[in-house]
Every structure is written in C-alpha cells, then in structure tokens.
Amino acid sequence: MILGLDVGGTQTDAVLVKDGHVVAHGKTVNGADLLETLDTALDQVLSGVDPKEVRRAVFSTTLATNAIVEDHLEPAGMIVSSGPGMDPEWFTVGPSYHVVSGCMDHRGTEVTPIDRGAVMNAVSAIKRQGIRVAGVAGKFSVRNPLHELMMSQWITDSFSYVAMGHIFSGSLNFPRRVATTYLNAALHGVHHSFVSALEKTLTRRGITAPRYLLKPDGGTVSLSGSYRFPAQTAQSGPAASVMGALALDGCRETALILDVGGTTTDMAILLDGVPLCVPRGITLGEFRTSIRSLLTRSLGLGGDSRVRVDDKGCLKIGPTREGSAVAFGGPVPTPTDAMIVLRLLHAGDLKAARRAMEAVAGPLNLHPLAAAERILTNMAQTIALSAEAFLYSVNSRPVYTIHEVIECARVAPTILIVLGGPAPMLAPYLAAAFNLPYRIPRFHDVANAVGAAAARVTTEVTLQADTQRGTAVIPEAGLEIPIRRDFSMEAALSMAREILEKRASDEGASPDELDFAVTEKEEYSMVRGGARVGKNIRLKLTIVPGIAPDWAEKEQC
Amino acid sequence: MLSAKRKTGLVFFPAFDWSVSPTHPEREERLLYTQDQVMEEGLLDLDGVVEYRVRPATYADIRRTHFCVPDEAAVTTESHLIAAGGCLVAADAVMKREVDSAFALVRPPGHHAMRVVHGNRGFCNINIEAVMIEYIRDVYNVRKVAIVDTDCHHGDGTQDIYWHDPDTLFISIHQDGRTLYPGTGFPADMGGPNAIGSTINIPLPPRTGEEGFRTALDELVMPLIERFEPELIVNSAGQDNHYEDPITHMNFSARGYADLTARLKPHLAVLEGGYSVEKALPYINVGIIMAMAGLPTATVKEPNYDTEYEAQTPEVDKYVDQTISTVRKQFITSQPPPDINKDGRIIERRRNIFYDTDMIQELQTERIRRCRDCAGALWIESSSSRGYRILAIHVPRWACPACQKQARQWCESVPAKTYDKVYIQDRTKNSYTVI
Ligand SMILES: [Zn+2]
Ligand SMILES: [Zn+2]
Numbered sequence: 005m006i007l008g009l010d011v012g013g014t015q016t017d018a019v020l021v022k023d024g025h026v027v028a029h030g031k032t033v034n035g036a037d038l039l040e041t042l043d044t045a046l047d048q049v050l051s052g053v054d055p056k057e058v059r060r061a062v063f064s065t066t067l068a069t070n071a072i073v074e075d076h077l078e079p080a081g082m083i084v085s086s087g088p089g090m091d092p093e094w095f096t097v098g099p100s101y102h103v104v105s106g107c108m109d110h111r112g113t114e115v116t117p118i119d120r121g122a123v124m125n126a127v128s129a130i131k132r133q134g135i136r137v138a139g140v141a142g143k144f145s146v147r148n149p150l151h152e153l154m155m156s157q158w159i160t161d162s163f164s165y166v167a168m169g170h171i172f173s174g175s176l177n178f179p180r181r182v183a184t185t186y187l188n189a190a191l192h193g194v195h196h197s198f199v200s201a202l203e204k205t206l207t208r209r210g211i212t213a214p215r216y217l218l219k220p221d222g223g224t225v226s227l228s229g230s231y232r233f234p235a236q237t238a239q240s241g242p243a244a245s246v247m248g249a250l251a252l253d254g255c256r257e258t259a260l261i262l263d264v265g266g267t268t269t270d271m272a273i274l275l276d277g278v279p280l281c282v283p284r285g286i287t288l289g290e291f292r293t294s295i296r297s298l299l300t301r302s303l304g305l306g307g308d309s310r311v312r313v314d315d316k317g318c319l320k321i322g323p324t325r326e327g328s329a330v331a332f333g334g335p336v337p338t339p340t341d342a343m344i345v346l347r348l349l350h351a352g353d354l355k356a357a358r359r360a361m362e363a364v365a366g367p368l369n370l371h372p373l374a375a376a377e378r379i380l381t382n383m384a385q386t387i388a389l390s391a392e393a394f395l396y397s398v399n400s401r402p403v404y405t406i407h408e409v410i411e412c413a414r415v416a417p418t419i420l421i422v423l424g425g426p427a428p429m430l431a432p433y434l435a436a437a438f439n440l441p442y443r444i445p446r447f448h449d450v451a452n453a454v455g456a457a458a459a460r461v462t463t464e465v466t467l468q469a470d471t472q473r474g475t476a477v478i479p480e481a482g483l484e485i486p487i488r489r490d491f492s493m494e495a496a497l498s499m500a501r502e503i504l505e506k507r508a509s510d511e512g513a514s515p516d517e518l519d520f521a522v523t524e525k526e527e528y529s530m531v532r533g534g535a536r537v538g539k540n541i542r543l544k545l546t547i548v549p550g551i552a553p554d555w556a557e558k559e560q561c
Numbered sequence: 562m563l564s565a566k567r568k569t570g571l572v573f574f575p576a577f578d579w580s581v582s583p584t585h586p587e588r589e590e591r592l593l594y595t596q597d598q599v600m601e602e603g604l605l606d607l608d609g610v611v612e613y614r615v616r617p618a619t620y621a622d623i624r625r626t627h628f629c630v631p632d633e634a635a636v637t638t639e640s641h642l643i644a645a646g647g648c649l650v651a652a653d654a655v656m657k658r659e660v661d662s663a664f665a666l667v668r669p670p671g672h673h674a675m676r677v678v679h680g681n682r683g684f685c686n687i688n689i690e691a692v693m694i695e696y697i698r699d700v701y702n703v704r705k706v707a708i709v710d711t712d713c714h715h716g717d718g719t720q721d722i723y724w725h726d727p728d729t730l731f732i733s734i735h736q737d738g739r740t741l742y743p744g745t746g747f748p749a750d751m752g753g754p755n756a757i758g759s760t761i762n763i764p765l766p767p768r769t770g771e772e773g774f775r776t777a778l779d780e781l782v783m784p785l786i787e788r789f790e791p792e793l794i795v796n797s798a799g800q801d802n803h804y805e806d807p808i809t810h811m812n813f814s815a816r817g818y819a820d821l822t823a824r825l826k827p828h829l830a831v832l833e834g835g836y837s838v839e840k841a842l843p844y845i846n847v848g849i850i851m852a853m854a855g856l857p858t859a860t861v862k863e864p865n866y867d868t869e870y871e872a873q874t875p876e877v878d879k880y881v882d883q884t885i886s887t888v889r890k891q892f893i894t895s896q897p898p899p900d901i902n903k904d905g906r907i908i909e910r911r912r913n914i915f916y917d918t919d920m921i922q923e924l925q926t927e928r929i930r931r932c933r934d935c936a937g938a939l940w941i942e943s944s945s946s947r948g949y950r951i952l953a954i955h956v957p958r959w960a961c962p963a964c965q966k967q968a969r970q971w972c973e974s975v976p977a978k979t980y981d982k983v984y985i986q987d988r989t990k991n992s993y994t995v996i
Contacts, residue, residue, distance in 0.1 A: 088862040089847055090602045094563045107864060110597040110843060115864040144601055179563075179603035284606065292606055402614045404596070405578045406639045409615060528590040529583060533807070536584065540593075 005053070006554070007061040007211070008457025009045060010218075010244045011038065014266065017453035018045040020053065024555055028053075029450045038067065039201050046209065055210035059554070062456040063202065064218035068238035071194050072187065072289040080167075080189035081130030081138040083159070084182055085118055085151055089143065095179045097186040097291070100133050102126035111470055111540075112148030112477060120158060127159050137192055138162075139185035141169035143178045146479040147468060153482070165192045170479040172233060173285070173294035174466020174544065180285050180294040187235040187291055195234035199227055214512055216461070220286050220297035222247045222279055222549035223462020226512030235295060238288050241452060242300035243549075244459075246272045246279050248451030249421045251458035251551050253443060260391060260417040262434060263451065264424035266308040267325045269387055271394055272300045275415055279549055283401060296464070298549065301394045305386055307340040307426040311379055313367040321383050330360035337364050339383050340426065342376035348429040384433035391438070419443060423451040460552035461513035464523075465545050467500045472530055472538030478503050489538070493527055496541045504545045513547070520547045565609030566855025570654035570663030572647040573599070574615045579640035579669065581918065586808060586836040587684040591668055598843030604850050611660055615667070618645035623687060624993035625695035626722060628677045628953040628984045630945065632995075636678050641687045644669055648693035648831055655828050656701045662853050664798070664830040665689075666846060672712060672797050672833050673743065675721040677953060679945040680919030683714065683743060690797055690831050691722045694729070697793065698958055699991055704728050707791035709782060709825060710735070711774075711818075712799020712833040713809040715746030719797065720760055725753040725929055726936045726957065730761070730789045734777055736802070736811055737764040742917065748888045751897055753929055754908050755937040758897040761785060763888055766880045767810035770873030771817035773881040774802070778824055781889055788893075796827035800835030800845045804870060805863070808836050812877075814870055815841065819848030819858035827853075840865065902931040905963065922946040934961035938968040942980075952980045958988035965989065 006021040011034070020028040030048025035041050042063075050058075071077055081100040086092040087107025104126060106118030130138060140155040149170040156166050167189040169181040206215060216224035218240040230237055245263040249255065249272075256277035263270040273280045279298045286297035304323025311321050321339065329340035331352030337360035343349040344357040358372060365375035399414045420442040422431040427448045435442045447454055469476040469491055476485045476496065481503050487495075501520070508518055524544035529536045575592035582588070599605065605612050620633040622645065629636045644667040651663035671690060673683030680686070690708060697703050708723070710716035710733040723729040738744045752760035763777055786794065800806075802813035822830065830849065835842050840863060848861040863870075873881075891897065902908055907928050914923040928940040936957035944950040952975060956968045968987070975983050975996075983996040 088844060088860060088864060088866075089598070090563075090604070090851070091857070091860040095603075109864055110594050110601065111839070176597055176600040177603050177606070178601050179606060292603075400614050402573060402612050404573065404575055406576060406643060407578055409617060409643055410639065526577065528593060530590075531584050531588065534584050540590070 005057050005059060006457045007049070007058050008453040008455070009042065009062070010064040010241065010452035010456050011041070011066055012241055012452065013066065016041050016045045017450045018049045019447070019450050019453040019457055020049040021454065021457045026447045026450070026454060029447060029453065031450070038198070039205055042202070043205060050209070056212070058211050058213045060213050060216065061206065061211060062216045062218060062224055062459060064240040064244040064452065064456040065198070065237065066241060067198050068191050068195065068235060069288060071191060072238060072291065076194065077187070077190035078137060078193045079133070079135045080186055081126070081133070081135045082141070082182065082186050083123055083126045083138065083155055084141045086143040086178065087115060095182045097183055098190065100130045100135055102129065106142065106151050108142060108144040108148050108151060110144055110147065111473060112144060112475070113473065114148070114150065118151045118154055123155050123158055127162050131162060136163060137165045137189045139167040139169070139189040141178070141182045141185045145170040145181070146174050146176060146466065147477055149477070149479055149482060149484065165189060167192070171482055173296070174464070174479045175284070175294055177284060177294055180292050183291040184235060184285070184293040184295060187288065187293060188233060191234040195237070196231065199230065203227065216512055218244055218456045218459055219462065220295060221281060221462055222298050222459055223547065224459050224512070225461065229511040235288070235293065238295070239286055239297065242270045242272065242302070243298045244452040244455040245270055245423055246298050246300065246455065247459045247549065247551070248453070248455030249423055249445065250274070250277070250279070251454050251555055252445035252447060252451060253421050255419070255421060257419050258415060258417050259419045259421050261421045261423065262387065264422065264426045264430055265306045266425070267304065267306045269303045269305050270300050271303070271391055272298060273395070273398060273415060273417065280398065299398070301390070303387060303390045305383060308334070308338050311337040311339065311364055313364060317367060319364070319368065319378060319382055321379065321386065329357065331357035337361065339379055342379040343426065343429040345372060345376045346380070380430060380433045381437070384430065384437035387434060388437035421445065423448045425449045458551045458555045460517045460550055461508055461511050462547045462549050463504065463507050463511055464547065465500050465504045465507060467496055467541070467543040469496050469541040470538065481507060491539070491541070493525070493541055496543050500543050500545045504547070508547055514553070517553050518547065519550065520545050563607055565607050567661040567853065568609045568611070569850065569854040570651055570660035571605065571610060571612045571850065572615055572651045572663065572665045572667060573612065574643060574647045574667040576640045576643065576668050579638065581681070581684060587669055591836070591838050592666065592842070594839050594843045595666070595846045598847055599850070602847055604847065607854060610850070610854055611654065613650045613654055615643050615647040615650055617642040618649055618692060622649065622692055622696055624986065625699065625988065625991065626676070626688060626691045627674070628941070628951070628986065630677065630679050630943070630949050630951055631982060636680060636686050640669060643667070644671070645687050645689045645692045648689045649696050651829055652693050652697050656697060662826070662828050662830070664850060664853055666832045668832065670799070670833045672710060672716040672719050672799070673714070674718040675914065676955070677923070677925065677941060677943045679923055679947060679949065680916045680921045682718065682916045682918060684918060685718060688718050688722060690719060690795055693829070693831065694795065703792045704959070705789065705791045706730070706793045706795060707786050707789055708732065708795045708797060709827070710797035710799070711802070711821060712797055713801040713806065713811055714741060714799065714834060715743055715762065716797055717743050717745045720746070720750070724760060725755050725939060727756040727759050728936070728959070730759050730785065730791060732761045732763065732782055732785060734763045734765065734774065734782070736809055737766055740767050741809060748891055751891070754900045754902050754931050755929065757900055758892060761888070761892060763884070765884060766877055768812045768874065768877050769881055770812040770877070771814060771820070772873050773877065774813060774817060774821055776881060777885055778821060781885055781893070783824070784893055793829070794825065794827045796822070796825060796830040797833050798830040798849060799833030800842055803835070803837055803841035803845060805837035805840040806835065812871070812873060814866060815844035815848045815861050815863055816858060818845045819852040819861055822849045822852035823858070900931070904931055904933055906931045930964050930967045932961060932964050935959050935964050938964040938971070940971050949981050951982045951984065953984045953986065956987040956989055960989050
C-alpha cells in the first residue's frame, strides 16, 4: 500500500492506495501544530491497517513555502564571488552578504583565484552576527565548481551547515543560484526539525516504509536525500494536483488541468500527457530560484470566493474569501451557495443559500435562480479568460533554434481535466466557457494526496565537456572529470547516465523507474584562427515527472 | 529585486543550427558564449526586461526592401527569415510602447545586403534593419528614421538601400575602407542627388579606441541626429570594433560599447557583426543590454581588460580628430553642396558589385529621377555572373505624382525579352509585381 499526504493551505488530505486503487481517504482541517494535523490525517486512513503493509509514504508539505512567505528563515551568511558583469551587490540576500574576489569564465577557466583572506574575513563578520549557517556561490560555478568547493572547505568548521551553489542546479543563472543557495542554508534548520519530527511520528506508528517528500517538479525525493536541498520541497501543492490528475486520469492528451478549490483555482498544462515545467525556476516569495517546478498558474477564484454586486451593478466574484458559504454559516454569498440553490450540490442549509442568492439577485434585477446561474457562468468565463492568458504566455516563450521556431507547435488543449471539491458542479459551466469536453476523475477531491502517492523520484544532471580544457563537469554531483581530446557525445551520454542513475538511487528511486529524457544535447566545434581546436559538448539528462511504476492501474472515471 | 530603469525588449535568436560553413567566423556557436553569459548574469530575469519569441519574416516583408534574384526562396534560408523576423518582433514591442527600446540579438547579420540581392555578401543576404524599418513605415506610419551603423565594417548595403532617401539619415562609423572590407564608406559619399547629406560616413583609422568613438559620437553623430529630428533611432550594433576581434583592427572594449549605447539611446538595436565569440561578444552584449536597461555599467569588463587593453595612441588621437573635424565641417559647419541637376532629369550611374561570400560579380546600371518632392523613381538594370539579367523599378513610399508617372512610363516601355525578370516594387501601394 502507498500512503499519500498533502498538507494544503487550509486542510490536509490523506489517501491510502492499494494495487492502484484508493482504498481510504480523508480530509483534516489544519491546526496550529503541523505534526498533530499529520497525526489526525494518518489516523483517518490507517485505522485497521497493518503499518507494515505500507510500502511507501509520500508527503507534500507547505512548510518551506510558509517559512519563506512568512519570513521565518534562519539568518544565513552568504559569500559570493563573481568577476565582471552585473554588480553582485545587486543580488544581496540575507543579513550578512559578502562579495569576495575570484572569477571563472563561461568555459570554467579560472581568471582570478579566490582570495582566502577575504573569505575568512567574511566568516568572522558572519560569525560576529551570531549566524550559524552559510552559503557559498560563484559565477559560472556550474562550469567549474573549484572556487565553491575551496570556500566550502575553508569555512565548513565554522558553521553547522554550508550550502554550495553548484549542486542545486546545473543551469546557468548566477542571481538565482545565489538566492537558491541562501534559501537552502536558511531553511536547513526548519527542514531538519520537521523531517526528524516526521520520522518520529512514522516510527512510532510502526511505519518503516521508505519516506519521500514531493517537490514542485512533481517528483519525489527521499526524506534523507532532502537534507541536501531543503528549499526543493517548497511549493509542491500545485504539482501534487497535476500528478493526481495524471495518476487518476491517465491522460495522454494535451490537456488543461483545472483544480478548483475553496479559495483558488490552479491551472496546469499537460502536453501529450507530460506536464510542462517553468523555464528557469520557481519564484518563492521574493526569491527567484533555480528550483525546477511544474508550470502552474493560480487564480484567486474558488467555491468560497466572495460574491457581490459593485456600485456599477456588475457582478464580482473573488478574489477574497471571507469564510465558508452562507449555507454553511458563512458571512457572504459564494459560488457554493449558487450550486446549492441550483440543487447541483445537496449539502448545507438550502434556505440560507437562497437568502444569499436573493441578496445578489436584487441589485441585478434577476430571479435568485437566474442569479445563481449567472454566478457560475461568470466564474467559468473568468477561469477561461485567465487560462487563455496562461496559454498565451506559454505559447510566446522564447525559442532559440530554427528547428524550434518551425517545429514548435502551439499548445492547444483538447480536453479539460477538472479536479477539486466543486469539480462536478462547475465542470459543465467550464466546458461551455472553454468550448471543450471535460473529464472528472474519481477521487477528484483528494487528487493532491493521490498525486503525492503516485509520484516517482525525479532528478537531473547537467554535463559540460570541453575537450580543449580537458574536463567534463557535472555540477549537481560536484564532479570535474578529466577527459581525453577524443571524448565523444556517446561517452558523454554514458557518463551522464551513470551519474544520473547513482543520483536517482541516492534520492530513493528504484532501478525500474529510471525513465530519463535527454532535454539538452548540443555539440560545438571550438574554432581558433579558422581551425578546430576542440569540442564543447552540452548535455542534460532528466528523469521526467511521472507516475511511479508500482502505480499499477489507473482509476477510471 | 533589481529592475531596469528603462523598459527593454530582447529578442534572442542564436540560431544554433545555421552557419555559412563549419569554420567560418559566422558559424553555429557565434552566440553560444553570449547566451551563456546572458543567462548566467540573469539578465533575462531583470524586472523591466521583456524577452520576446522570434517569428519568421514573410517574403512580403522582404519585398518592401529587396529585389531578390531570381526570387526570395533562392537567396534566403529559414534562418535569414527568422533573423529578419526577430527584428520585426523587436520593432512591434517598441512601436506598441510595450518597451522603451529593444535589442534584436539575432544572426545571421544583414548590413552588407543591398537593394538587389543575388546572393551572400559579407555574410549577409537580407538587410534585416532595412526590412525592419520599411515594416515600421508601413505598419506604424513612421517617416523619419536615423540609422547609426557602429559595425567595424562600412554598412554598404544599408547605405545602398537608403542612398536616395532623404527621410532616412544613415550614419556609418567604421574602420577606414582602405584597410578593411568592403573598402567603401568615405566622407565624400554623402547620398544620391535627391538625398545629399542624408548619408554620412565616418571612417576611423585602425586602432581607434573608446576615446575616438566617444568624440565621433559627441561631436558629430549626436548633433547630426538632433538636427535631423528623427522619429526613431536604429543602431546597427556590430561588435567587431573590439580589440579581440580576429577580422578587424580596432581597439574598442565592452565598456566602450555600453557607453556608446547609453549615449546614443537607440530605440532599436540590431546585432550585426562581431567575431570574437569567446573573449568579446559575451561581455559586449551584456554591456549593451545593461546600458539599454539604464543600469550602471562600471562592472562590465572583459576578464583580460586590465592586462590587455591599451589606450588609443597619440597618433591615432590626432588622426581621429582630423577625420572628425573634416566630416564635421562637411556636414555641420558648412552645408553639403547643392545638386545642380534640374528636377525631372534622369541621372545614371554604373557600378560593379562583388559578392565576396558567394563569389558573384554584379553589374548595375541605375537611373534616378531627380526630384525635390520625394526620394525619386528608381530604375535598376542588373546582371550577374550567375547569368541573370533583370530590371527592377522602385517607386518610393512617399513618391510624388511626377515620379509615379515616370515609373509607369518605365514599366510600359520595357523592351520585350530583354530581361529574365522585371520587378516592380511600388511602395505607395505596398505592391510587388514580377513579370
Ligand atoms: Zn562587421
Ligand atoms: Zn518625386
């Protein structure tokens, strides 16, 4: 059995999956203590279940996101080296930021050595501020990690944790590397205590199965593996719902996923069944990071959004939520009240819902039923409009080769996959607004937890080989490997695959889920004075987000 | 979060799958290291920097500017269309006021491509700036445009296209033609009879450094632009004046380029040449983008700048000052000589044009109607060593009735079977007819 648990903004969903079927599910309203909430959620699905039967447990949590958004980050010191270009002071993060000399160029050739004295001065300054964790980041460290490795080595004894920039992502983007390194240092403590508390809870319950956390790219990382990248577990909720749609629907088409919740509607895109990722990395609070993430868009519009008629007599829905629907004792009319009045939803106090609709209908000069219709139509149209803008932005993403300009088909969904509590009531309205067919998977209201349960390990490696310099660098693995002048693309592929497999198994993947894709593959001659002097090989191998192999059957709708 | 002071659009199209030949300076990885540097600096993440997706230009876009022989398909590839299209995307961003200025970092370049195109000259087939400007004129109804060509090579193609056009001020700053391809661009070349003084050539001696360019800009280029009062400033941003460039002999640095951009404040910049792919382009492009975005550029430097850059020598100082004061006198302190030709007179010139990349010889006879009211009806007979013999008739966009009439007469009197093809490009109707 697989246990899936999603800690959302207001509630926590849990599911237990057996042989690809959801056998138990539950919802818990979040309390003040996260672990208590987890405990309650686990009780709901695990009663009468032998904990030894659980083969895997996957958690999606908002802890890191909350810490960032609510500014509960532990103060972390940063030491950065950059060389020419943008002034590194512009990327200052945290309470103790220090720029030291030292420079690598775009090929990973050392231009200026790193200044040990300056690094040690920075350490003293950071320590004087009472700071216990630190991060080091260098420009082009993914082409040559030497400076980061040296800095880390010099300062490691002075701190309880030192984060290095090059291991989080092999992609180029120094400002994002600085921010991501900082977040990993600043979240290390909070993540560590959460993970150990979670371990304790699970062990106490006798659950010994491997544990994982969900990442925003829709993949999982083992609890122990997550220590290296605490920030990587932030903002996994939207990814959980995408993976839930994939697991429950088995979609192979180009689809728009709409997860309609109480406060928001989250959107995501499947291109031939594969979720789209954000191009450079996710933004967490004020931080632009290099953390891989599925591409999602959130709209402040859900079942509990406030409905009102403004001074001009226009119907307005959202973006605020004042409480639950009037039918459930809430203060202001909501789309949920409209669903109840239209008898699409048989719950709550019908009379109260009618009163709420009358309050809206009056100023609009409509019958309460017509007003309710108008609310749901309007809501569906607003979602459709926002989805259109979302698709437009996806279709105007830059591309860099002739092949892409010609081949790059426009993303045009052919189906809606609707998730969330209000899905069955709202889907026909959405279908009309989008002029597309729809499907509502079973267990659509706990899709996030199912998504967590079904997701597999993801990881990636970036390799750059420079035969003139005689090195191959794989930053995520902290490797710089000497190569011969005749190093080929084939050799690069097998080297990268080997490292990817090792990394994936370190992060908890089983050998049968190593379904990787080559996401970047380029080879250039380096020419000097009209003659070839070497080769530059660039390669990126990724385990694409997908459903774990033990997720045997798809739930059918 | 760091943000741009001036909203800047970027069109980045390195065309990693196109080259002239595997070891040619204009090859696949020309913008590879630039892309690395731009990505690593996080420039595309800056608030106020908007990155746009390229789209291919159409043959109709090209037909506003060129006569392609025998047709567009024969002289362009996908990548030429995309490079030109990238400029159109940049133009839209600026003209729709989505951004204050935009930079099209595209390849292949275009400023050696002339009005008639038989093949590739100086790595160029399609003049991407001219295609962009004529698009802007049609779609956004802009008339007066200034082009400042800062590529190290003389922008002879752009000069050819705008030679007769009094509405386009074309200024080329370049390494003296006696020392570099294409060997043209002297102060005496100042435009055709209908547009005298709207072509300005500023040849600078080899080893000219930042100081020389700054003087040229401050004392000549900026006053000329001010006097012309253009609606739009376009920069043909060639980057081969760099001290590391392998095919030229100038002495310019990344910071020099950034400074030049900050002073010129072009609405649109289009990448032209620049062949020091590793040691110069990455830093120059970063400097130009930062300058366009209004950011301070003091931290932009080549890694070897402090050890390898040498200031301009006193001899060069003197030579540059002399050149600038000559050109200054010619254009600013005294007006260019008036043309003695009467209105309506047909003035003829014959030229040989050599296509260095494709080894084509072209022979042209050109007739222009002398006109004080418009750019003048234009008649071009062109034959090439590839065997084509064509006639091209161009009616300028704001052609006066007399010039339109002249063009009609030319069309009606084309002798049968003399030419393989006859092209009529009527810019007043945006029509292009091939007979
Ligand atoms: Zn050039
Ligand atoms: Zn005229």
